[in-house]
Amino acid sequence: MNVVDEALTLLDAGEHKARRILWERGVPIAFREAIAALVQHQRLPFGALERPDLDRVLFRISLVARNDDLAAVAAATAGGDEALLTEVALFRQYTREIGCLDRPRQFPSDHARFEYFRTPGRDPAYAAFDDTTCTVTVMSGLPGAGKDHWVAASRPGVPVISLDDLREELGVRPTGDQGPVVAAAYARAKEHLRAGRGYVWNATNLTRALRARSVAVAADYRARVEVVSVEAPPDVVHRRNLARARTVPPAVIDRMAGRWEVPDPAEGHSVLWVDNT
Structure with a gap:
């Protein structure tokens, strides 16, 4: 078909x-x-x-x-x-x-494409000067899809801002108020950006709106943004989730899958779809 x-x-x-x-x-x-x-x-x-x-x-x-x-x-x-x-x-x-x-x-470059979609009124033919200073990797994917494994294998040595790790560090439950977790994550991101240092933003980031905020912060500091969407079949996701130290209830994963929006090439300088079967 x-x-x-x-x-x-x-x-x-x-x-x-x-x-x-x-x-x-x-x-x-x-x-x-x-x-x-x-x-x-x-x-x-x-x-x-x-x-x-x-x-x-x-x-x-x-x-x-x-x-x-x-x-x-x-x-x-x-x-x-x-x-x-x-x-x-x-x-x-x-x-x-x-x-x-x-x-x-077609756009003059990936930077021109990225700036076109984040700048109202911009001419799509405008060859924006690439003044990026570092690379920020924004992860996206369901729990159990394999984001942590991809980061460890593909971005070794790069600082990682993990919302799961911050919840544990701050003693915030996944069902609790996420405000302090998000605030701490953005504070760390801006420390890296001010130093001209790239990092990995590791979170589920399942909707365009959620990704847009972390992408905008990075872009405002002249970072090059790569968005990496990691996924696996439903049975694999659930099996890996149950093997994790921090298990997410299966019903929660199902609800998250119901609002899942896969990143498209307008969201970053590059967008990579990873089939982590």
Whole structure:
């Protein structure tokens, strides 16, 4: 089944449930995320040209999925309505004109792309000068996915800010007030950044909003940001979790998986998807 046909079967599920279903089926990450993007934005082609942020949205979609596939999904749901099909045709024409109908939008560099998505009103063709001074790695993944193992193997010797370690250090339970933990984590991050020293921010970071804050702090101090999403199949995640010293209740992991948003290439200078099966 191709990406459009698969998306059409999951339109009513919504982005999060569609991702969960495909993850449980073992669908490869890139294919799964393209489908999730089509499900999330299924109605965008209808009235798209009225959106003031359209270019930014289209560019972001193009980094994960194809906008011509999105147009195909919309056309298939139009029910033969000529007015809606005309809007889809205009959508195709416009995305072709701005260079992201059937391919990812191209930027002068990864730094230019990163700054475009974090700077309202920026020209996507602007070749932003890369003044980064260090690299910050922002981890993302469910408990038991293997984030700690990846960090130990791939970033040896780099300082790690772990929210789990800080909870233990401060005596804060995972179900308690996380304010002191987060405050301590950001204080340590800024110490590293002021010294021009990179670090790993190790937390679940399952939503775009959570990642955005840690990414913004790093970027404000001119750090290069790499986002690393580590995942494994559901049975592997639960098995590893039960073997951990700090076990997370399985029901909590299931709830976390229900709101999981995988990082996309607009979130950092680089975004790495790691299948840690």
